[in-house]
Amino acid sequence: MAAKPFTMDVEAGKVREFAKAVKASNPEQLADDRPISTPTFLMASAFWQGPDNAPTMRSDLDLSRLLHGGQEFIFHGPPPRAGTRLTGQTRTDRTYTKEGRRGGAMTFTETVTEYRDEAGTLVAEARSTLIITSQPPAEGA
Amino acid sequence: MTTATSTGNPTSWDELTVGAAAAPFVDQPLTVTDFVRYQGASGDMNPIHHDDGFARAAGFPGPFAVGMLQMGVLGSYVTAWLGAENVRKLAVQFREQAWPGDVLTYAGTVAARREENGAHLVDLDVIVTRQTGGTHLKGTATFVVPA
Numbered sequence: 001m002a003a004k005p006f007t008m009d010v011e012a013g014k015v016r017e018f019a020k021a022v023k024a025s026n027p028e029q030l031a032d033d034r035p036i037s038t039p040t041f042l043m044a045s046a047f048w049q050g051p052d053n054a055p056t057m058r059s060d061l062d063l064s065r066l067l068h069g070g071q072e073f074i075f076h077g078p079p080p081r082a083g084t085r086l087t088g089q090t091r092t093d094r095t096y097t098k099e100g101r102r103g104g105a106m107t108f109t110e111t112v113t114e115y116r117d118e119a120g121t122l123v124a125e126a127r128s129t130l131i132i133t134s135q136p137p138a139e140g141a
Numbered sequence: 142m143t144t145a146t147s148t149g150n151p152t153s154w155d156e157l158t159v160g161a162a163a164a165p166f167v168d169q170p171l172t173v174t175d176f177v178r179y180q181g182a183s184g185d186m187n188p189i190h191h192d193d194g195f196a197r198a199a200g201f202p203g204p205f206a207v208g209m210l211q212m213g214v215l216g217s218y219v220t221a222w223l224g225a226e227n228v229r230k231l232a233v234q235f236r237e238q239a240w241p242g243d244v245l246t247y248a249g250t251v252a253a254r255r256e257e258n259g260a261h262l263v264d265l266d267v268i269v270t271r272q273t274g275g276t277h278l279k280g281t282a283t284f285v286v287p288a
Contacts, residue, residue: 022210023214025221028225038220039220043183064198069235071233072233074229076229078225078226127232
């Protein structure tokens with residue numbers, strides 16, 4: 001189940017804003033000229049994605065029951081630099097249910113977003129594990 | 142602003158043996174301002190990380206840290222060590238929540254080294270711990286080590 005692709009322009013200002021928010025110190029990530037994005041920068045694709053592009057971005061989602069269980073980024077070369085135009089496409093990889101340690105069902109959804117450059121080359125993949133809990137979560141973040 | 146800096150750490154292929162580690166990074170105590178700045182940068186505006194009333198209504202004592210902020214700082218820590226261009230993977234699982242006032246320690250250790258298609262790669266074990274000793278998040282990272 002793949003959502004509609006979206007275009008993401010890796011912008012210098014957004015790369016630097018994000019780098020400062022995550023306390024980056026590497027000058028290449030803060031450079032004026034084509035900074036390299038930090039390893040988790042692709043989280044900012046929320047600014048380029050709408051509900052049609054993100055299977056888990058639903059208006060009826062109860063944010064008080066949502067947990068982020070895990071996150072993975074894979075890069076097939078250096079992380080994208082500012083000035084790169086990416087095309088992203090998100091798919092739901094799998095959904096499953098577990099009993100929480102303190103009771104209550106937890107529904108896990110794993111999504112994968114593939115990012116390709118303008119030549120169509122796969123440059124990065126992001127895997128998110130989201131958990132919907134049936135009671136206030138006591139673990140995860 | 143305190144940043145995830147790195148000097149004097151092992152960086153060459155000869156130095157990056159299994160068990161080699163960077164100096165840990167001990168961050169300033171977490172603040173809600175840190176969360177808000179990260180949320181603005183990332184576009185994830187879930188109020189549970191900055192709106193006290195919303196967090197309490199959801200059954201929490203107050204706002205708690207955005208896990209992705211700490212994963213982001215971890216990414217800054219490992220790329221300050223082994224290079225912004227060289228990261229090939231960063232993966233974490235979130236464990237205990239972190240809270241405003243928490244002092245978090247970021248650490249990375251070489252778990253394995255290998256050669257793939259002529260490239261030198263190191264796999265790191267990475268962990269972020271709270272001042273209580275509890276694990277906030279843990280995971281793995283992979284870097285290319287230039288010749």
